[in-house]
Amino acid sequence: MTTNNKENMSTQNLAIDDTEDRSAITNPEPALAAAAQAGQSDASISPNEEENKKSISTMTGHVKDAAQFGRVAVIYGGSSNERSVSLDSGAAVLQALQNQGVDATHFDPKHQDITELRDYDRVFNVLHGRGGEDGLLQGVLQWFDIPQTGSGVLASALGMDKVRTKQLWQGCGLSTAPFSLLTADTDWQQVVNMLGLPLIIKPVHEGSSIGMTKVNHLDELPAAYATAVQCGDAVMAERWITGREFTIVIIDDEAYPVIRLEPADITNFYDFEAKYNRNDTSYYIPCGLSAADEKHLQELSLAAFRAVDAKGWGRIDAMQDEAGNFWLLEINTVPGMTSHSLVPMAAKARGMDFDTLCWHILSQTV
Structure with missing residues (x-):
């Protein structure tokens, strides 16, 4: 069991590892290659496989020529705490576009004047964290009338604020883990009385699990708060959900096959190290849910995505507790x-x- 992170597709799920336990992946890099092989060799995959391939061709087919994109700025880097991740993500995207003949250039707002974006026809945003994922860049590009990938100002600003996202979901009747805002004057005992133990302490305006701490005992709360508040004034405590952790990728208002995440240390959470630096986190596709539960989780995630007014592409993180209930954790509008x-x-x-x-x-920008 793991704990807090971040249309029925079950017949389309592919086992993307060919070891004895076909669903477990401990290193995602070879897993990506294995998925392609599985897609070619597994005769038990959905009978609609060829239709799926055609639908993918159709999705990408409305832009036939790289010249239609014009001059593209791939924005990555920046000055947020997620700069290192953004540099890796952006470099991969830039190479992928250039491989296909797109006139794409790296643009780093840490070192370049943002007004230089007026020289580009469109923007692929891979700027994780503050400045690129919180509505600021989206507002600049909207002001400049430059097409951009992903969500606009509203969804980006909401999605970067974990508390307001959860308040919105609560207002829409969508299940999300109970939480409480914290300050230096908070009565820690009252927080424990309300949410129980363990807890997860999070900065409200950070991504990639930066500044997060699992708290098992009351006396650990002040130190966890001190760690989180270094990332900004807004800090929250969230009930620790014991169970299985999932992520749901959404592209073009379609929920893709659900992924189950399992850190090597199953008593901990999917932290920064597990996300980006370790190779011992396991990923499961198929995710292990029943067809009905996977469909339900995909529908819940789509509702959460739409409630925030997210567009284009993104990711929802969720948990399933030991009773089988699903709990939304957060949304990522510029995923890694x-x-x-x-x-x-x-x-x-x-x-x-x-x-x-x-x-x-x-192509969503054309």
Whole structure:
């Protein structure tokens, strides 16, 4: 069992590892390649496989010529705490687009004047964290009238604020893990009385699990708060959900095959190290849910995505507790695109390689 992170597709799920336990992956890089092989060799895959391939061709087919994109700025880097991840993601996207003849150039707002974007025809945004994922860049591009990948100002600003996202979901009747805002004057005992133990302490405006701490005992709360508040004034405590952890990739208002995540240390959470630096996290496609439960989780995630007004592509993180209930955790409107990232993994299970995925996301701007 793991704990807090971040249309029925079950017949389209692919086992993307050919070891004895066909569903477990401990290193995502070879898993991506294995998915392609599984898609060619597994005769038990959905009888609609050929139709799926055709639908992918149709999705990417409305832009036939790279020249239609014009001059493209792939924005990555920036000055947020997620700069290192953004550099990796952006470099991969840039290479994928250039491989296909797109006139794409790296643009790093840490080192370049943002007004230089006026020289480009469109933007592929891979700027994780503050400045690129919170509505600021989206507002600039909207002001400049430059087409951009992903969500607009509203969804980006909401999605970067974990508390307001959860408040919105609650207002829409969507299940999300109970939480409480924290300050230096918070009565820690009252928080424990309300949410129980363990807890997960999170900065409200950070991604990639930066500044997060699992708290098992009351006396650990002040130190966890001190760690989180270094990332910004807004800090939250969230009830620790014991159970299975899932992520749901959404592209073009379609939920892709659900991925189950399992850190090597199953008592911990899917933290920064597990996401980007370790090779011992396991990923499962098929995710192990029944067809009905996977469909329900996909529908819940789509409702959560739409409630925030997210567009184009993104990712929802969720938990299933030991009673079988699903709990939304958060939304990511500019997901990672590194070798450890989940969007390429889900796309591969859907039959789409990384280059095609990047082309398709960019084509949403045309």
